[in-house]
Amino acid sequence: MIFSILFSIFFLTGFSNNPEPMDRWIVELQPQGGKCLQEWWAAREFQSPAIFMKELPVDNWVVIQIAKHHSAEIEQLPCVRKLYIDQKIEWRNTAPNDPGYVNQENLDLIGMEKAWDVSQGGLTARGDTIVIALIDDGFQLNHEDLLANIWVNRDEIPNDGSDNDDNGYDDDYFGLNITTGTDVHQNLEHGTNVAGIAGARGNNSKGISGINWRVKLMLISGADFESDLIEAYEYVVDMRKRYRLTNGDKGAFVVTTNLSAGIDLAFGVDHPLWCEMYDKLGEEGILSVSAVTNTNIDVDVLGDMPTTCSSPFLITVADVDLTDSHLGGFGAENVDIAAPGHGSISTGKTNAYKVFDGTSASAPHVSGTIALMYSTPCTFFLDGIDSDPKSIAEKVRDIIFATGDENNSLQDITATGKRLQTDAAMQETIQGACETTSIEDVHIISISPNPPEENEVRAFFEIRGDTSTAYFELYTATGALINHYPLTQAEWTQGYLRVNTQPLPAGIYFLTIHNKKARATAKIFVY
Numbered sequence: 185m186i187f188s189i190l191f192s193i194f195f196l197t198g199f200s201n202n203p204e205p206m207d208r209w210i211v212e213l214q215p216q217g218g219k220c221l222q223e224w225w226a227a228r229e230f231q232s233p234a235i236f237m238k239e240l241p242v243d244n245w246v247v248i249q250i251a252k253h254h255s256a257e258i259e260q261l262p263c264v265r266k267l268y269i270d271q272k273i274e275w276r277n278t279a280p281n282d283p284g285y286v287n288q289e290n291l292d293l294i295g296m297e298k299a300w301d302v303s304q305g306g307l308t309a310r311g312d313t314i315v316i317a318l319i320d321d322g323f324q325l326n327h328e329d330l331l332a333n334i335w336v337n338r339d340e341i342p343n344d345g346s347d348n349d350d351n352g353y354d355d356d357y358f359g360l361n362i363t364t365g366t367d368v369h370q371n372l373e374h375g376t377n378v379a380g381i382a383g384a385r386g387n388n389s390k391g392i393s394g395i396n397w398r399v400k401l402m403l404i405s406g407a408d409f410e411s412d413l414i415e416a417y418e419y420v421v422d423m424r425k426r427y428r429l430t431n432g433d434k435g436a437f438v439v440t441t442n443l444s445a446g447i448d449l450a451f452g453v454d455h456p457l458w459c460e461m462y463d464k465l466g467e468e469g470i471l472s473v474s475a476v477t478n479t480n481i482d483v484d485v486l487g488d489m490p491t492t493c494s495s496p497f498l499i500t501v502a503d504v505d506l507t508d509s510h511l512g513g514f515g516a517e518n519v520d521i522a523a524p525g526h527g528s529i530s531t532g533k534t535n536a537y538k539v540f541d542g543t544s545a546s547a548p549h550v551s552g553t554i555a556l557m558y559s560t561p562c563t564f565f566l567d568g569i570d571s572d573p574k575s576i577a578e579k580v581r582d583i584i585f586a587t588g589d590e591n592n593s594l595q596d597i598t599a600t601g602k603r604l605q606t607d608a609a610m611q612e613t614i615q616g617a618c619e620t621t622s623i624e625d626v627h628i629i630s631i632s633p634n635p636p637e638e639n640e641v642r643a644f645f646e647i648r649g650d651t652s653t654a655y656f657e658l659y660t661a662t663g664a665l666i667n668h669y670p671l672t673q674a675e676w677t678q679g680y681l682r683v684n685t686q687p688l689p690a691g692i693y694f695l696t697i698h699n700k701k702a703r704a705t706a707k708i709f710v711y
Contacts, residue, residue, distance in 0.1 A: 207252045208270035213244040213263055220263040221246075268637055271711055278304070280387040280397065282329075284537050288392055289506045290381075290524035294549065295607030296395065301692075302610040303559040303661060304386060305396030308566055311665075312437040316382050316555045317402040317420045317470075318548075319413065319443050322372030324533040325358060325403070329384045329391040330376070334358060335400035339434050342367075349434065351422055362415050363406030373533050375405060377540040378444050380531030382552035391537050392529055395552025395606065396559070402436060410447075410458055417441065417461040417472075424468045428570060439558045439577075441465065442551035444475040444544035449486055452493040459493035466497025469573025471581055473551040475543035476502045477513040482597075484515040492518050497577060499584070501550050503543045504591065504603050512543055514597035521585060522594050523549035523604040553606045554580055560613035561661045561694050563705060583612045626654075626702040628695065635709045639686035643706070644679055647699055654699040656681055658708075661692045685710050 213221065225237065237248045247270055250258075259267045278300035279285065307313060315335050325334060335358075339349035342357035353360055358367040369375075379394075379401050386397025402423070407416045426435025452459045462472050472495075477488045484492075491500045491513070500518060503511045503525030511526055513519065525546035532538040557580050558566070569576050587609045588602025595601045629644040647654055656669035666688075675681050683695065685708065693708040 206249050207255070208247060208249045209255060209258070209267055210240075210270045211246050211248060211258065211264055212266040213246065214265055215244060216263065218244075218246065218263050220261050221258070224258070224261060280393040281389050282384075282386060282391055282393045283389070284392040284529060288529045290528040290545070290549070291393070291395070293504075293506065293508065293524050294553075294604050296393075298607035299553075299556065299610040300386075300397070301661075302614060303556060303561060304398060305383075305556050305559045306398030307664070308437070308558055309561050309563045309659065310566065312432065312558075313400055314396075314555050314558050315400045315402050315423075315436045315438045316396075316551055317404060317423075317438050317441040318375065318379055318382065319404045319407055319416045319441060320372075320375030320378050320445070322370030322405050323375040323379055323403050324371045324531075324535070325369060327376060327379075327531055327533070328535050329388070329531050329537075330379050330401070332385045332388070333383045333394075333396075333399055333401050335402040335436060337367075337436075349426075351419075351426075353419075356419075359403035359405075360416070360419055361406040362404065362412045362419075363408065367403075369403055369405045371533050372405075374444070374544065375403070376533045377530045377538070378442060378544060378548045379403075380537075381528060381540065381545055381548035382442060382555070384531050391531065395549060396556050399552075399555050400436070402438060410455065413443070414457055414461055417465060420470065421461075421464055421468055424465075424470055428468070428573070438470055439580075440470060440551045440554040441472045442474075442548050443472070443490070444547045446474060446477065446491065447489040448477050448479060450489040450492075451487040452489065455489055455493070458490060459495060462490070462493055462495035462498040466495065466574050466577055469569065469577045471497055471499060471551075471554050471577045473499045473501060473547050473554070475547040476500055476515075476519050478503065478511075478542045478544075479513055480511075481513055482515055483513050483519060484517045488513060488515075488518070491515065497574070497581070499550055499581060501543060501546045501604075502594070502598060503546045504593070508591060508593070508603060510591070510593040510597065514594075516597055516599065519598045521550070521588055521600050521602055521604055522546065522591065522598060549606075550584065550604055553584065553604060553609055556606065557583065557609055557613050560610065561659055561692075562614050563659070563694070563696055563703065565613050583609050587612050626697055626699050626704045628697055628704045628706040631695065631706050631708055634707075635711045636683075636685045639684060641683050641685060641708055642680040643683060643695055643697075645681065645697055645704075646679070647697070647702075654697065656683075657696050657698065658683065659694045659696065661694070666693070683708070 340357045383396045383399040384394035386393035404416045407413045423436040424438045502522040504522045505526040523546040526541045528545040530540040589605040591603045627646045658667045696705040
């Protein structure tokens, strides 16, 4: 034992004759122990409860609480190897500052604060702007909590009466009204409600938060008939295909569609063109989400559209209330998963906020989660997105099903028996792919110290073969590139890169080393 007496009472004030605030420090002692620190301590007659000293359960480490001006003296003691501030940690359940968020029990049910610890949405790790296509009756375009997240077609000149992007529609700037062929949407409640669940602007001190704080909502209205719906889906396919073929210069990076509507008592075999659209969307990497009927029936027996379409790229969603109990339609074969519906809080028209019930609310919880998963900071999660986009869509779907929360009320009446669990899905996007990961002959051996000390970490690396193109990049947890580090000859010789963390706010960062097609990534924790 380094100290025979361990004090456990903490006071943030100093001596009675010295009002100077106290700081906590972590001290590493020389292997022989801390005799000189004990002597220094005793000479100043430091004692509990005014002063605190404790041995840590790690060899030669102690924590002390003293006035800051004493730190320089301690650092010069011969038995002291290192001294640094004992910083208070912050619990990272990321909560938005929107005043109505406190009432959004639906988001609490699926673990949104932990999901937002990974990402709050908006961009992929490589910088694509993520888009959700909402097919609904109408929307309040200028709602205070939606306007900043509304997608616009930047290849179209608004209100000039021309088809500037040659996609067959004039002035589809704010999305598309299928009935009129323009971007003028009726200001209706249902679509506005759906939009708020998936993508109400988060952390803007207004209203509520959506699943995604930042995302782009492609608004498509006026699809009142099956033929209109097919046209709406074709519009989405065309926009994603344009994005792929132009390397992101045109179109939109749509990752999911949401349809909170359908036809009761109908089967997919009788609507082949409609059902085929989901495969067509899937080939472009787009997952589609639809709401199951709210009627308490077995859709496997009595039918429901599009629930009974057999496409692997369609996710059908049932309803659970805030007690996590199932309501409405079900089907062990055709209903995939459930999500919060009854009791959800969302945006309403005329800048309102309201309770939004039923499977219409459940579906955008899932489509919103899909979009959020695409914003994972893991660079490798989207590997192959250009060459094989449907494989990424399949991966996202499989993660949603695998990480759902087992629910007794859903057993034997849904295909998975689970309810959406967004935080678990987001964690899965970084497990095994964003942890220290290597491809081919590139390795990040370690990050040390991690968290950093004295505003610096060292990234120890190994590269085999030709190293002429190697470099490092540092990304935020939202996928934004912070810095680019060409490797110098000195760094090659010493085998590590110094990263200055002083400018970085507290958070999780991803350091990636690139060499041709080989990459490796590791986390840096800044507290």
